[in-house]
Amino acid sequence: MLARPGFDPELKAGLAIVGGFFPPTVTPDLIDYMRKAYASAPIDDTLRGRAVKLENLTIGGHRGDPITVSILRPAGASGLRPGVVFTHSGGMMFGDRFSGIELVLEWVERLGAVLVTPEYRMAPEFPDPYPREDMYAALEWAATNAETIGIRRDRIMLAGASSGGGIAAGLALAARDRDGPALVGQVLDYPMLDDRGIALSTRQFDGVGVWDRVSNETGWSALLGEERGGPDVSPYAAPARATDLSHLPPAFIDVGTAEIFRDEAVAYAAGIWAAGGEAELHVWAGGFHAFDIFAPHTALSRGMIRTRDAWVEKIIED
Amino acid sequence: MQELLGKIAALDPEASLGLRVIACFDELIIGNVNTRALLSAAASLAGCNAGYAQEHPRRVVRVTPRGELAPSDGAGPGGLVQQADGLTVWLEREGPKHANDDMILERLALSVRIRCGQGTQDLDNRRDLGVLLDGAVPVDERQLAATRLGLSTTGSHRVVAAPLFALWGGARPRGPEDVVPTSLGSLHAVVVPSDCTTVSASPAGIGIACGVEHLPHSFRTALVALRLCSLPGTPLVNADEYAGLIGLLADAPSDAHMPDVDLLDDVMTHAWACPTLDALIRAGSLRQAARLGGVHHSTMQQRVDVIAAMMGFDPIDGLGRTRLGIAYLVWRLRHSRVLDLPAPNAAVEASA
Numbered sequence: 001m002l003a004r005p006g007f008d009p010e011l012k013a014g015l016a017i018v019g020g021f022f023p024p025t026v027t028p029d030l031i032d033y034m035r036k037a038y039a040s041a042p043i044d045d046t047l048r049g050r051a052v053k054l055e056n057l058t059i060g061g062h063r064g065d066p067i068t069v070s071i072l073r074p075a076g077a078s079g080l081r082p083g084v085v086f087t088h089s090g091g092m093m094f095g096d097r098f099s100g101i102e103l104v105l106e107w108v109e110r111l112g113a114v115l116v117t118p119e120y121r122m123a124p125e126f127p128d129p130y131p132r133e134d135m136y137a138a139l140e141w142a143a144t145n146a147e148t149i150g151i152r153r154d155r156i157m158l159a160g161a162s163s164g165g166g167i168a169a170g171l172a173l174a175a176r177d178r179d180g181p182a183l184v185g186q187v188l189d190y191p192m193l194d195d196r197g198i199a200l201s202t203r204q205f206d207g208v209g210v211w212d213r214v215s216n217e218t219g220w221s222a223l224l225g226e227e228r229g230g231p232d233v234s235p236y237a238a239p240a241r242a243t244d245l246s247h248l249p250p251a252f253i254d255v256g257t258a259e260i261f262r263d264e265a266v267a268y269a270a271g272i273w274a275a276g277g278e279a280e281l282h283v284w285a286g287g288f289h290a291f292d293i294f295a296p297h298t299a300l301s302r303g304m305i306r307t308r309d310a311w312v313e314k315i316i317e318d
Numbered sequence: 319m320q321e322l323l324g325k326i327a328a329l330d331p332e333a334s335l336g337l338r339v340i341a342c343f344d345e346l347i348i349g350n351v352n353t354r355a356l357l358s359a360a361a362s363l364a365g366c367n368a369g370y371a372q373e374h375p376r377r378v379v380r381v382t383p384r385g386e387l388a389p390s391d392g393a394g395p396g397g398l399v400q401q402a403d404g405l406t407v408w409l410e411r412e413g414p415k416h417a418n419d420d421m422i423l424e425r426l427a428l429s430v431r432i433r434c435g436q437g438t439q440d441l442d443n444r445r446d447l448g449v450l451l452d453g454a455v456p457v458d459e460r461q462l463a464a465t466r467l468g469l470s471t472t473g474s475h476r477v478v479a480a481p482l483f484a485l486w487g488g489a490r491p492r493g494p495e496d497v498v499p500t501s502l503g504s505l506h507a508v509v510v511p512s513d514c515t516t517v518s519a520s521p522a523g524i525g526i527a528c529g530v531e532h533l534p535h536s537f538r539t540a541l542v543a544l545r546l547c548s549l550p551g552t553p554l555v556n557a558d559e560y561a562g563l564i565g566l567l568a569d570a571p572s573d574a575h576m577p578d579v580d581l582l583d584d585v586m587t588h589a590w591a592c593p594t595l596d597a598l599i600r601a602g603s604l605r606q607a608a609r610l611g612g613v614h615h616s617t618m619q620q621r622v623d624v625i626a627a628m629m630g631f632d633p634i635d636g637l638g639r640t641r642l643g644i645a646y647l648v649w650r651l652r653h654s655r656v657l658d659l660p661a662p663n664a665a666v667e668a669s670a
Binding site: 008009010012013014015016017018019020021036037041207294295296297298299301302 | 326330
């Protein structure tokens with residue numbers, strides 16, 4: 001077995017609970033189960049006691065097909081606010097637009113941001129390019145209708161976690177290449193960037209923690225089918241394949257040492273630096289994948305959340 | 319994590335959340351985390367503030383379910399309270415008590431005592447069942463632990479071992495149970511009477527029967543039996559099926575040099591390997607093996623020839639059969655995936 005960093009003790013304790021519903025190894029036969037297990041809590045429960053207002057809209061996604069978008073605004077907001085286009089987590093196959101939303105709601109409540117979270121269509125029923133192009137359509141829609149929905153067009157930021165982080169990184173590449181909306185930043189939490197699974201960390205955590213090599217292969221295969229690992233995968237789907245990382249919005253990247261995406265995240269930050277871009281990278285010792293979502297009460301999660309929120313505040317607050 | 323506990327319960331009403339709470343605090347104790355981390359875990363599991371107070375020197379800490387500190391000025395114990403040795407812990411539960419509150423509070427009290435209690439550096443945080451199953455503990459201490467657990471020191475017992483995520487259908491066996499740290503991670507152990515030879519758990523291993531002084535050995539054989547399970551076909555293995563052989567396996571070092579097992583790695587790359595070896599080690603003749611394996615005897619003969627060529631000995635002749643049998647058992651142990659299975663409800667969902 002390969003040597004690997006251990007889990008932080010508080011997080012290891014958390015795994016005793018997390019392991020009860022989120023298996024380390026997700027195979028294709030578990031996709032239906034994961035859709036139940038990883039479904040978000042009812043949004044009304046999440047919003048109870050928060051000064052946040054929810055609006056649901058239908059917009060045109062990829063090829064103009066209707067998709068649902070939720071807009072979360074600070075109650076009593078007036079004028080144009082910073083906008084955040086959020087891509088939810090779930091390995092490209094599960095989760096919904098409110099998965100992991102609690103961590104970004106802080107930006108709505110405390111920083112006065114308007115959050116746009118689209119229900120992008122997911123693999124394997126809707127393989128590449130549906131998820132990322134639904135998201136790109138939503139980003140364009142948000143920029144085009146910025147004034148109508150209460151967003152400053154010159155202050156739109158991307159954010160996403162895990163598979164959503166990978167999609168967000170792809171959106172930033174696509175927006176640059178297509179002369180799309182101007183972006184002030186991209187928050188990539190432990191992003192899923194590389195379908196090839198070539199980094200050492202990909203192989204270090206088989207069967208432990210959250211989201212191992214096999215789970216990752218399940219997700220990428222659902223998205224890309226036979227193309228996974230082959231020569232024809234778009235960098236908008238797998239941003240690690242991008243050969244040009246110049247002229248991107250400032251990136252904030254965070255990841256744990258005890259997860260398969262560690263080395264992909266570090267390499268992506270290094271690629272941005274090599275291209276003369278701005279990236280802030282935080283690698284949290286002993287963190288398993290998405291530990292801030294599953295165990296937000298731990299010291300490591302509080303540090304990660306605080307650090308991320310400070311960066312977002314710097315970028316988007318009035 | 320209260321929401322996660324709710325999720326587990328919704329997905330699998332049979333899941334034992336209490337065991338998960340115990341395992342969670344076991345890891346916190348082993349990890350030697352500080353008081354705030356212990357209170358954070360308790361508050362997060364309970365979904366309400368958790369507090370701690372000590373008398374000398376006076377110190378009060380209150381932590382929210384998000385791990386943030388709550389004001390402690392003038393605050394004191396409220397809600398559900400447990401007190402011992404000048405230390406007090408509590409859960410600020412409003413309204414009726416929740417199902418896991420007692421367990422969370424008990425584990426919080428224990429772990430805070432270990433972290434903060436005076437002169438507790440050597441406080442043994444081991445619980446009776448962990449002591450009883452640890453062969454490194456002197457036998458008289460283990461016998462005392464057995465007595466405290468209400469086990470007859472003259473009777474015969476077995477240990478049942480299962481992962482925390484095991485599915486339990488029907489009645490659970492009666493007997494002392496706990497989460498016990500092992501080299502394979504925290505496992506659920508139950509001591510049952512020796513006439514209990516099956517349990518309705520999947521996966522689970524049942525150890526050999528013995529007196530209380532040999533229960534550490536029964537536990538080791540239960541762990542081997544557990545690792546010989548493979549779902550969905552073999553949810554339960556009783557060590558009795560392998561008698562003395564399993565004892566040898568239990569006491570062999572995990573990194574023992576076993577050339578036959580290394581050779582078997584190549585054989586096992588064949589798709590037919592598992593059912594063929596299963597049949598060969600159970601059968602008394604090539605024809606019987608073919609029947610058990612559901613193939614024509616000439617096919618079985620071809621496979622035996624392949625195995626003989628790769629292993630360098632005839633697998634159905636004399637000592638060769640024994641060598642193959644042992645190598646196959648060890649190979650299964652080394653490649654056992656039963657302890658990193660996904661959540662059990664996944665299998666239920668998949669088959670539903």
